[in-house]
Amino acid sequence: MIPATPVDLDQVREIADAVLYEGYLLYPYRASAHKNRSRWQFGVLGPPCASAGSFAEEPDLAMQCLISVPADAPVRPQVTVRLRFLQHQVREVRQLTADGDLLAVAELTVAGVRFLSWDEAVECEVDLGAVPLNGTTQQLCTIPGGEDSEPLRDEHGVTVGAVVRRREPLAARVVTRTTKDDGFVRLSVSVENEHAGTVDGKDAALRVSLIGTHLLLQARGAAFVSLHEPPQAAAPAAARCVQRRCWPVLAGPKGATDTLIGAPIILYDHPEIAEQSAGALFDSTEIDEILTLRVMTMTDPEKAEARATDPRAREIIDRCDAMTPAELQRLHGLLRDPHGEPTAPAVGGDARDAEPVAFDTGGAPWWDPAADASVSPGSDHVVIDGVRVAQGSLVRVHPARRADAQDLFFAGQVARVTAVLSDVDGGTHVALVLVDDPAADLHDWYGRYFYFTPDELEPLPDGDPRQPLTDPSEFRKENPS
Numbered sequence: 001m002i003p004a005t006p007v008d009l010d011q012v013r014e015i016a017d018a019v020l021y022e023g024y025l026l027y028p029y030r031a032s033a034h035k036n037r038s039r040w041q042f043g044v045l046g047p048p049c050a051s052a053g054s055f056a057e058e059p060d061l062a063m064q065c066l067i068s069v070p071a072d073a074p075v076r077p078q079v080t081v082r083l084r085f086l087q088h089q090v091r092e093v094r095q096l097t098a099d100g101d102l103l104a105v106a107e108l109t110v111a112g113v114r115f116l117s118w119d120e121a122v123e124c125e126v127d128l129g130a131v132p133l134n135g136t137t138q139q140l141c142t143i144p145g146g147e148d149s150e151p152l153r154d155e156h157g158v159t160v161g162a163v164v165r166r167r168e169p170l171a172a173r174v175v176t177r178t179t180k181d182d183g184f185v186r187l188s189v190s191v192e193n194e195h196a197g198t199v200d201g202k203d204a205a206l207r208v209s210l211i212g213t214h215l216l217l218q219a220r221g222a223a224f225v226s227l228h229e230p231p232q233a234a235a236p237a238a239a240r241c242v243q244r245r246c247w248p249v250l251a252g253p254k255g256a257t258d259t260l261i262g263a264p265i266i267l268y269d270h271p272e273i274a275e276q277s278a279g280a281l282f283d284s285t286e287i288d289e290i291l292t293l294r295v296m297t298m299t300d301p302e303k304a305e306a307r308a309t310d311p312r313a314r315e316i317i318d319r320c321d322a323m324t325p326a327e328l329q330r331l332h333g334l335l336r337d338p339h340g341e342p343t344a345p346a347v348g349g350d351a352r353d354a355e356p357v358a359f360d361t362g363g364a365p366w367w368d369p370a371a372d373a374s375v376s377p378g379s380d381h382v383v384i385d386g387v388r389v390a391q392g393s394l395v396r397v398h399p400a401r402r403a404d405a406q407d408l409f410f411a412g413q414v415a416r417v418t419a420v421l422s423d424v425d426g427g428t429h430v431a432l433v434l435v436d437d438p439a440a441d442l443h444d445w446y447g448r449y450f451y452f453t454p455d456e457l458e459p460l461p462d463g464d465p466r467q468p469l470t471d472p473s474e475f476r477k478e479n480p481s
Contacts, residue, residue: 007252007259012216015251015271016084017280019043019263020212021312024086024121024282027291028298029306029313031116036309039119043085043213043245043264045172046205047195056205061213061245062190063262066225066238069133069185077221078130083174083191086121086211087143087167093117095161107308108161110152114308115163121211122167131176133185133222138175140194145169168207171195181237184225189215189262190244215246215262223257226250228269276330279319280312289331293446295320297439380420382428387459389430393417394460397432397452410434410450414460418449428454 023041030036046056069077093115094102107116126141145167152161170193177188195208217224225231227248230238250269251259261267274288281291295317298306303321307314381390389395397415399407415432422428431449433440443449 006218006220007256009216009218009259012251012259012261014273016214016216016261016263018273019214019261019265019267020084020086020123021280021282022212022265024212025310025313026282027294028302029295029309029316030302031118031309032305040086040088040121040206040209040211043211044206045085045191045193045210045213047193047199047208049195049197050199050205051201053201054199054205055202056199057209058245059194060190060192061264062188063215063243063246063248064186064188064241065217065248065260065262066181066227066230066234066241067133067185067187067219067222068225068234068257069222073221075221077133077219079133079187079222080130080218080220081128081174081176081189082216082218083126083128083141083172083213084216085124085172085213087124087170088207088209088211089120089122090166090207091118091120092164092166093161094164096159102162102164105161108152110160111155114304115152115161116305116308118309119206120165120310124170128174130220131187133178133187136175136177138173141172141174143170170208170210172210181240182234184234184237185222186237186241187217189217191215191246212264213246214264215260216251217248217260217262219258219260224248224250224260225257226269276332278323278327278331279315281316282312289328290448292320292323292328292331293439293442293448297442380422382420382430382454384454384457384459389417389420389454389457389459391417391419394435395430395432395457396460397434398456398458399452400456415450416440418444421451430454430457 019042023039025039026033026035043061044057045059045061046054048059050056067077067079092104093106093108095105095108097103104117107114109115124143126143128139128141131137147167148165150163150165151159152163154160173192173194175188175190175192179186179188191210191213193208193210199205199208225234225238227238227241246262246264247266248260248262249267249271250257251261252270254270256270261271277288278292281288295303298317303317306317379391381388383389384395393416395415395417397410397413399411414435416435417430418433419431420428421431429451430453431451433443433449437443
């Protein structure tokens with residue numbers, strides 16, 4: 001079915017930008033942070049003639065999508081292709097010497113503002129125009145390089161340095177091919193970095209790479225078929241579509257079929273930016289609330305370095321510092337009544353797809369005392385190795401169940417129990433805050449805890465949070481309660 005109203009591409013670009021900047025700069029958003037010494041993780045198309053020691057990414061990506069073309073289409077079926085990526089930009093801080101030369105320096109403070117030499121990026125979008133749904137097309141896209149200079153002046157207006165930004169020229173070839181398959185059209189789109197000449201060194205290779213590369217496709221007189229949940233008639237053809245470093249998903253409002261994102265990360269159809277999100281944090285696999293709280297725990301010198309690292313990092317720090325308690329609470333999300341009536345669906349929609357009605361708890365705890373009056377996480381306890389563990393108990397953490405990297409950081413750490421909870425399946429979960437966590441009070445105030453099962457915890461004597469309990473029976477003699 002062809003939609004009467006095309007999807008608003010500006011709204012789709014919000015999703016695409018989250019992909020574009022994924023990993024651009026990671027918390028704690030400082031140039032000195034080790035994690036920010038290896039950036040640009042996704043959709044990087046490296047130069048084809050890079051030396052082995054350059055560790056350049058592969059130069060190409062490709063995707064295949066499936067298109068339904070009705071026989072009675074009111075217009076000629078076609079697809080508009082847009083190529084989007086980041087162009088690497090070197091930002092170099094230079095200091096004016098007594099001889100009048102501009103000397104490159106790692107950092108410079110001017111009029112109380114700190115400037116760091118750093119790598120940035122410039123957004124690029126190339127509109128390749130309409131691609132007919134028959135035959136093959138190819139286009140060579142060129143992006144010019146350049147150099148810009150921004151003078152740095154002190155409190156008296158005297159020039160004391162400059163910020164110089166340099167970009168290398170880029171070239172990429174986009175090829176489209178169409179094939180008929182079982183009553184559908186399979187469209188293949190490939191992108192390849194065509195930088196000429198040999199490149200030696202990781203930094204040199206990155207400067208001529210396409211970063212965060214992805215595609216935006218919009219159909220006219222045709223409709224894209226979901227490859228995640230294809231209709232039964234399209235399932236065999238959808239299974240024959242092959243992807244290489246790029247995965248197509250339907251974009252726009254749920255039900256829209258005229259717009260598609262070819263992303264370097266795997267997404268579901270119709271991805272959305274959470275309405276609670278106040279702005280980009282460059283880590284869409286994280287939760288805004290967690291990152292915001294982390295930013296709030298940074299020291300003033302750490303925030304100052306983050307502001308100096310990148311203008312986009314400065315925006316993050318300033319936004320988090322200016323956030324009100326109400327805005328912070330909004331990041332916690334909405335609590336929806338699991339038993340509430342669904343909202344009325346749109347005309348022609350399905351009530352099963354509608355969101356449930358949100359409700360206000362009025363400050364009540366999340367559990368329902370009326371449903372189970374015996375539940376009291378603040379006073380419930382669990383017995384571990386013969387020791388009663390409840391709110392306020394000290395334990396040592398030994399992650400074991402489905403442990404991920406973050407859990408393993410807690411191995412051997414001492415924690416304080418904040419609650420003992422039971423789930424509907426009869427399982428027991430112990431909520432904790434780490435004793436040595438400088439943000440423990442903040443977690444406690446906000447009710448954000450880490451959860452472990454009893455068999456992952458070792459009880460500790462109340463008096464000494466650093467010593468493991470070697471003999472539970474002796475501890476019970478001293479603490480008969």
